[in-house]
Amino acid sequence: MARRPLLRLALSRLEGPQTLGRGRAFWITVVAVVALAAAYPLIEDAYTVGNTIYFFDWVFMALGLCLIWGYGGALSFGQTAFFGIAGYVYGIVTVDFGADHGLTLVATVVAVAASALFAAVLGYFLFFGRIGGVFLGIVTLAVTLVLERFMAQTAGPEWHVGAARLNGFNGMSGMPPLTIPWPGDDIVLSPDVPLYYVVLMLLVLTYLGLRILVNSSFGNVLVAIRENPQRATMLGYDVRKYQLGAFVIGSALAGFSGVLYTSWGQYITPSSMGLTAAALPIVWVAVGGRSDLTTTLLGTIVILSGFQALTIYGSQYALVVMGLLLVLTVLFAPEGLITALIGLPRRLFKGRKQREPL
Amino acid sequence: MAILETRNLNKRFGGLQVTSDVNLALEPGELHCLIGPNGAGKSTLFRLILGEYAPSSGQVIYDGHDITALQSHDRIRRGISVKFQVPGIFKALSVRQNLEIALQHHLEGHSLRGAIKSQLEFLNLSADAAQLAGNLSHGQKQWLEIGMAVALKPKLLLLDEPTAGMSPDETRATGDLVRALNAEGMTVLAVEHDMAFVRQVASRVTVLHFGRIFAQGDIDSIVADERVAEIYLGQGHGPHHG
Numbered sequence: 001m002a003r004r005p006l007l008r009l010a011l012s013r014l015e016g017p018q019t020l021g022r023g024r025a026f027w028i029t030v031v032a033v034v035a036l037a038a039a040y041p042l043i044e045d046a047y048t049v050g051n052t053i054y055f056f057d058w059v060f061m062a063l064g065l066c067l068i069w070g071y072g073g074a075l076s077f078g079q080t081a082f083f084g085i086a087g088y089v090y091g092i093v094t095v096d097f098g099a100d101h102g103l104t105l106v107a108t109v110v111a112v113a114a115s116a117l118f119a120a121v122l123g124y125f126l127f128f129g130r131i132g133g134v135f136l137g138i139v140t141l142a143v144t145l146v147l148e149r150f151m152a153q154t155a156g157p158e159w160h161v162g163a164a165r166l167n168g169f170n171g172m173s174g175m176p177p178l179t180i181p182w183p184g185d186d187i188v189l190s191p192d193v194p195l196y197y198v199v200l201m202l203l204v205l206t207y208l209g210l211r212i213l214v215n216s217s218f219g220n221v222l223v224a225i226r227e228n229p230q231r232a233t234m235l236g237y238d239v240r241k242y243q244l245g246a247f248v249i250g251s252a253l254a255g256f257s258g259v260l261y262t263s264w265g266q267y268i269t270p271s272s273m274g275l276t277a278a279a280l281p282i283v284w285v286a287v288g289g290r291s292d293l294t295t296t297l298l299g300t301i302v303i304l305s306g307f308q309a310l311t312i313y314g315s316q317y318a319l320v321v322m323g324l325l326l327v328l329t330v331l332f333a334p335e336g337l338i339t340a341l342i343g344l345p346r347r348l349f350k351g352r353k354q355r356e357p358l
Numbered sequence: 359m360a361i362l363e364t365r366n367l368n369k370r371f372g373g374l375q376v377t378s379d380v381n382l383a384l385e386p387g388e389l390h391c392l393i394g395p396n397g398a399g400k401s402t403l404f405r406l407i408l409g410e411y412a413p414s415s416g417q418v419i420y421d422g423h424d425i426t427a428l429q430s431h432d433r434i435r436r437g438i439s440v441k442f443q444v445p446g447i448f449k450a451l452s453v454r455q456n457l458e459i460a461l462q463h464h465l466e467g468h469s470l471r472g473a474i475k476s477q478l479e480f481l482n483l484s485a486d487a488a489q490l491a492g493n494l495s496h497g498q499k500q501w502l503e504i505g506m507a508v509a510l511k512p513k514l515l516l517l518d519e520p521t522a523g524m525s526p527d528e529t530r531a532t533g534d535l536v537r538a539l540n541a542e543g544m545t546v547l548a549v550e551h552d553m554a555f556v557r558q559v560a561s562r563v564t565v566l567h568f569g570r571i572f573a574q575g576d577i578d579s580i581v582a583d584e585r586v587a588e589i590y591l592g593q594g595h596g597p598h599h600g
Contacts, residue, residue, distance in 0.1 A: 224451070227449065231446040231506075233434070239431070
């Protein structure tokens with residue numbers, strides 16, 4: 001009996017002042033989009049579907065950054081550090097212990113926990129040391145670059161954890177994909193249709209879970225801190241704890257992206273923590289619209305697919321386009337392109353309405 | 359026993375002594391106004407009481423406890439609340455959300471919604487509940503912030519120039535509001551320039567000058583004090599003003 005009100009409370013928080021989209025029309029659209037995504041493997045071949053998972057893998061990190069930066073107002077430039085840590089931990093655990101008996105799932109939990117723990121320690125010094133604004137970005141960027149440099153010099157045979165060689169700049173490879181233990185035969189989730197459905201389902205659950213979180217009292221305070229940290233403090237909130245909480249959750253999601261990416265491609269390299277890799281999540285989240293989960297989700301998928309297409313034709317130019325996109329967004333639609341597009345009809349309508357009396 | 363007491367409170371910024379040996383005591387239920395020329399150290403004293411600044415020396419005693427080492431939010435949780443000079447509201451959030459954030463500490467569900475509703479009525483903001491707080495008029499913003507500050511049901515309310523930028527009518531209404539809160543048992547310490555407001559509300563007045571307590575007493579004795587008139591007239595701005 002006690003459970004039901006809790007569930008109802010959680011469901012009632014799926015919509016609220018902190019998230020775009022409410023009412024029947026919105027949720028019908030959501031269901032339709034998920035249904036379309038679920039039908040996608042029926043019209044595409046398994047290879048293309050397997051590649052599509054790659055886009056989904058990154059969205060968890062983007063949603064995490066959206067929570068930390070968009071909702072909490074703390075720009076972390078180093079989410080790739082947590083991505084990389086989880087990727088390497090997944091590699092080390094699975095190479096050492098194999099994939100039987102659901103060990104890849106254990107490795108996933110261990111890897112995400114390692115990211116969260118690192119975020120908790122780093123975040124403690126950052127937030128309890130009152131490091132904010134641009135300095136937070138600089139420190140987090142430095143951390144991910146240090147990790148990249150460190151992993152890049154682990155080429156020698158002395159750099160190993162058990163049987164797992166770290167392999168320096170070439171990175172680790174050959175770790176097993178996620179494997180679900182099943183009576184009879186284990187289900188190996190290689191980049192194929194089953195993995196697509198698992199990741200899609202996790203993505204939907206994460207999105208809904210974060211909607212509930214940002215519309216909860218925790219989310220209220222987080223947004224209050226972004227708007228006016230002094231006032232939030234003077235209402236009795238320990239600003240540091242809330243920022244740390246968001247940072248740990250967001251970084252665990254970055255870690256989860258790292259695990260999915262590593263198990264999907266069966267490799268992880270130091271460059272996944274480098275400057276370019278660190279800058280891209282900022283572009284996805286800023287261009288889509290950082291202060292909302294839905295615009296971040298859509299923006300990330302659209303930009304990643306566009307980036308992929310550009311890379312095929314123009315290789316490194318794709319990065320220039322990304323940079324240009326970020327600059328244009330900051331100049332002309334600082335709240336994000338998708339957010340601006342959503343607001344456009346309302347603004348036009350409002351403009352006309354205001355002109356009417358003339 | 360005093361609800362708030364500062365003992366030999368000193369604050370230096372480098373070579374600048376901003377407050378010097380301030381010993382201020384507030385009795386429970388008092389409505390105390392703090393006046394003084396610009397740069398007298400009034401805002402600094404507020405920040406010392408709130409924990410935004412750590413004192414160079416001295417203590418802050420609240421409700422019998424030494425709170426000098428406590429973080430700001432811990433002081434707030436013990437029953438101190440503040441309304442800033444510049445309205446410290448969440449501009450990009452709705453009026454209702456502003457109050458919700460203030461009230462969700464100790465309430466949830468039905469009682470939270472009920473408390474928001476009655477607070478909106480108390481502040482005369484029911485019609486604007488869905489408005490973004492940034493779109494309110496200046497006076498409404500001030501009231502909203504007072505509403506948020508008192509939503510915590512504080513024992514001690516600090517008001518930093520609560521009527522700054524208000525029209526005479528708004529100032530009077532604010533005075534009534536402050537008096538009503540005080541009548542409910544809230545101790546109030548207000549920094550205020552507007553002498554009409556001070557005259558309307560204050561039971562006791564402290565004058566700060568160059569970081570020291572210069573004079574203290576009821577409003578009539580302060581207004582009659584020639585030395586006080588002098589320091590104000592030195593600024594071309596007397597306490598008889600307004």
